[in-house]
Amino acid sequence: MTTDSETRPTESAADRPGAIDAVPVRHPGRWVAIAVIAVLAAMLLHLLLTNKAFEWRFVFEAMNQSQVISGFVKGTLLVTVLSMIVGVSGGVLLAVMRLSDNPILAGVAWVFTWFFRSIPRYILLFTMGTLGILFQEGVAFGVPFDWKIIEWLGFSGDWRLFTLDANQIFTGLVAGVIGLGLSEAAYMAEIARAGIMSVDKGQAEAAEALGMGSGKVMRRVVLPQAMRVIVPPTGNETIAMLKDTSLLVAVPVIGELFYQLQSIGSTYYKTFPIAVAAALYYLAVTSILMVGQYFLERHFGRGFGNKAPRAARPAGAGGA
Amino acid sequence: MTAAAAAETAQPRTERLVHAVNVTKSFHHNEVLKGIDLDVDRGQVVCLLGPSGSGKTTFLRCINQLETIDGGRIWVDGELMGYDDRDGRLYRLKNKQIAAQRREIGMVFQRFNLFPHMTAIENVMEAPIQVKGEGKKESRVRAQGLLDRVGLGDRGTAYPAQLSGGQQQRVAIARALAMQPKLMLFDEPTSALDPELVGEVLAVMRELADEGMTMIVVTHEMSFARDVADTVVFMDAGVVVEAGRPREVLGNPQHQRTKTFLTRLHSEHDHP
Numbered sequence: 337m338t339t340d341s342e343t344r345p346t347e348s349a350a351d352r353p354g355a356i357d358a359v360p361v362r363h364p365g366r367w368v369a370i371a372v373i374a375v376l377a378a379m380l381l382h383l384l385l386t387n388k389a390f391e392w393r394f395v396f397e398a399m400n401q402s403q404v405i406s407g408f409v410k411g412t413l414l415v416t417v418l419s420m421i422v423g424v425s426g427g428v429l430l431a432v433m434r435l436s437d438n439p440i441l442a443g444v445a446w447v448f449t450w451f452f453r454s455i456p457r458y459i460l461l462f463t464m465g466t467l468g469i470l471f472q473e474g475v476a477f478g479v480p481f482d483w484k485i486i487e488w489l490g491f492s493g494d495w496r497l498f499t500l501d502a503n504q505i506f507t508g509l510v511a512g513v514i515g516l517g518l519s520e521a522a523y524m525a526e527i528a529r530a531g532i533m534s535v536d537k538g539q540a541e542a543a544e545a546l547g548m549g550s551g552k553v554m555r556r557v558v559l560p561q562a563m564r565v566i567v568p569p570t571g572n573e574t575i576a577m578l579k580d581t582s583l584l585v586a587v588p589v590i591g592e593l594f595y596q597l598q599s600i601g602s603t604y605y606k607t608f609p610i611a612v613a614a615a616l617y618y619l620a621v622t623s624i625l626m627v628g629q630y631f632l633e634r635h636f637g638r639g640f641g642n643k644a645p646r647a648a649r650p651a652g653a654g655g656a
Numbered sequence: 657m658t659a660a661a662a663a664e665t666a667q668p669r670t671e672r673l674v675h676a677v678n679v680t681k682s683f684h685h686n687e688v689l690k691g692i693d694l695d696v697d698r699g700q701v702v703c704l705l706g707p708s709g710s711g712k713t714t715f716l717r718c719i720n721q722l723e724t725i726d727g728g729r730i731w732v733d734g735e736l737m738g739y740d741d742r743d744g745r746l747y748r749l750k751n752k753q754i755a756a757q758r759r760e761i762g763m764v765f766q767r768f769n770l771f772p773h774m775t776a777i778e779n780v781m782e783a784p785i786q787v788k789g790e791g792k793k794e795s796r797v798r799a800q801g802l803l804d805r806v807g808l809g810d811r812g813t814a815y816p817a818q819l820s821g822g823q824q825q826r827v828a829i830a831r832a833l834a835m836q837p838k839l840m841l842f843d844e845p846t847s848a849l850d851p852e853l854v855g856e857v858l859a860v861m862r863e864l865a866d867e868g869m870t871m872i873v874v875t876h877e878m879s880f881a882r883d884v885a886d887t888v889v890f891m892d893a894g895v896v897v898e899a900g901r902p903r904e905v906l907g908n909p910q911h912q913r914t915k916t917f918l919t920r921l922h923s924e925h926d927h928p
């Protein structure tokens with residue numbers, strides 16, 4: 337509304353332009369789009385409801401089988417969670433190594449990333465399942481090269497704390513988690529590195545000037561801010577990992593969602609409903625993950641977003 | 657270290673808080689500091705003036721070792737910064753020891769550098785808790801007191817992005833004071849501020865000076881230098897051109913370079 341603090345002699349207040357009541361721009365294209373999409377949606381719905389090939393009853397029955405559910409919980413969910421824990425913590429560690437002043441650490445991180453990014457996951461998982469052949473006497477923990485040292489010194493026996501059976505490590509879900517986790521760490525390393533580099537250098541300087549050691553600077557100041565950049569692509573990676581658990585069959589792991597569904601499908605000669613069942617499972621979990629990502633992003637975006645209204649006080653009260 | 661360099665390591669005197677001798681620093685063969693000497697007594701306010709690129713910010717950053725120096729020595733409160741002097745042989749300090757030396761030196765940056773993911777009061781509490789191991793409760797009480805002192809007692813829960821530049825810089829001053837420093841370094845603290853916000857930050861700094869804080873201030877605010885500084889140091893091209901009482905250096909500069917700088921500054925700003 338206008339204020340009539342100043343009225344020109346020739347025009348009354350009523351003649352001055354008031355509130356705008358204009359005709360909005362029309363969007364005929366939108367109506368056309370709505371019509372087209374409505375028709376397509378109706379066709380899709382019709383297809384889903386009437387096409388016999390879906391065999392919805394079979395789909396839901398298959399989804400409800402105990403071996404499918406257990407494959408979903410252990411092979412899909414658990415492996416996703418464990419692999420992402422390995423991947424994220426390994427990735428952050430690799431990123432910090434890569435950005436450190438120590439050329440050895442930086443080099444090791446680079447080689448790791450190079451190696452694990454180069455190998456397709458399916459082949460990596462297949463290899464993981466066969467690694468036991470390298471360690472036929474088991475994987476021992478103790479003094480490195482102990483047998484050589486003992487031989488030089490003329491002693492006998494061994495200097496080993498404990499020995500694990502390699503064929504137990506490099507099999508099943510453990511091999512799967514190691515393979516997927518290491519591969520993920522290589523990708524996460526690049527994501528975390530980008531996140532760390534996105535934080536203004538002045539932040540680390542301010543923290544250093546306060547007397548914080550490099551570890552504290554990283555943990556308290558740099559990483560929390562880097563998370564804002566790291567979380568969205570990590571959500572992507574988690575969703576990708578969820579789906580890559582279907583590659584576990586290469587290890588081979590059979591306690592996994594898609595393998596179990598497939599075996600039901602081949603028993604009953606019903607391939608298509610099985611694909612639908614698998615898609616429904618993955619759709620459901622991905623939706624849940626996306627909700628989780630929303631909350632994570634909100635948490636790490638604090639202080640950056642416009643959650644709270646901006647203070648409308650450009651000039652402060654002066655230095656008291 | 658050569659014997660000559662070792663001989664230079666004179667014993668610092670106790671009323672002096674900062675004692676810098678022949679400080680040199682190069683970035684990629686570009687010598688930005690060409691032998692700076694500076695003494696700051698306890699409770700003194702020293703303003704570093706000079707055209708941009710004269711090395712004043714670099715020198716300030718050398719004092720708390722955000723930059724390492726190539727030559728010369730800097731002592732703060734009798735402690736040689738960055739090195740351990742064992743019979744004339746210098747040993748580089750570990751990062752942990754350097755961090756410990758920095759604890760007693762507060763720094764305020766041109767771009768504030770508040771931690772954006774923490775509220776104002778969390779910014780002030782962070783270093784006492786993380787570095788000094790102070791309790792959360794105690795630290796909160798002290799932080800609130802410091803925010804009150806800079807006139808922002810009611811803005812503790814705001815994130816930096818919700819504060820004006822002047823308010824952010826005052827929080828940054830409170831954050832530095834929370835470590836109870838014996839020396840405060842200000843790197844162009846008002847240069848990134850809108851003109852109408854400069855005053856509130858300078859007011860806090862004046863008050864700090866009145867309370868006896870030892871301060872080294874890189875600034876272009878001539879009125880602040882004239883009114884508050886005990887000593888004004890004019891730098892140009894990596895050397896100290898002249899230094900002295902503000903009235904002498906600013907009112908009656910002896911060197912042509914100082915004169916040129918001051919005239920240019922006066923013609924740029926309406927206020928002298």
